[in-house]
């Protein structure tokens with residue numbers, strides 16, 4: 001099977017600090033993969049480099065057989081790889097629907113002046129994305145809130161808008177940075193269902209960073225563990241859960257075991 005995403009020897013330094021060091025992994029089409037690790041392990045940096053927000057110091061990134069390292073985020077999105085951010089990153093004063101149009105229009109190279117001037121090219125792009133936005137609103141359960149101002153919605157819904165903006169770019173792979181942060185257990189379980197629906201019914205592969213272990217263990221078939229910028233383990237939830245290096249370095253050794 002050809003990998004959809006292939007990360008090979010990826011490093012990113014900040015001065016002398018190796019935030020990500022020699023990271024290699026593959027994600028196949030249709031997989032849900034979790035990237036976990038303690039605070040400061042390099043997860044967000046890895047996301048930023050893969051999605052084009054940060055240039056790599058070394059290494060290669062292939063997406064759907066094409067080299068994408070060094071591309072700008074807008075180019076990466078057009079190749080079918082989108083991401084969400086830790087903060088909900090919605091436009092709070094815009095309606096839910098307007099937020100999604102911004103995501104959808106990212107696929108078309110319509111400059112901001114053309115959007116303001118409502119040129120023919122902008123209106124044509126809008127027509128194309130209208131149905132797609134409706135579909136994303138349905139998938140994410142946001143359809144009843146389409147005309148509500150995003151900033152006035154509950155936090156759980158705002159997090160969904162972040163995901164919906166990413167989906168509106170019609171990605172083959174969606175990178176989610178801490179999608180469940182701040183959600184209550186019920187919202188978190190619903191979120192896990194949404195992720196599985198995206199993969200099972202809409203053929204979107206997912207790579208996500210998350211501290212919420214129950215969500216990671218219940219949703220991912222493959223987990224990559226980073227500690228201090230380096231991959232220390234990779235495997236199924238059971239393999240990772242039972243890996244002594246992960247238990248010691250990440251999950252923490254049971255204090256009583258020493259007593």
Ligand SMILES: Nc1ncnc2c1ncn2[C@@H]1O[C@H](COP(=O)(O)OP(=O)(O)OP(=O)(O)O)[C@@H](O)[C@H]1O
Pocket residue numbers: 014017018019037038039040041042043044045046
């Ligand atoms: N722009 C930057 N300049 C300098 N150092 C940075 C920068 N971004 C990240 N770092 C450092 O790189 C290391 C990895 O940070 P990163 O945010 O990628 O970790 P993380 O695993 O996402 O952490 P968290 O779970 O807390 O979000 C940390 O030591 C951090 O301080």
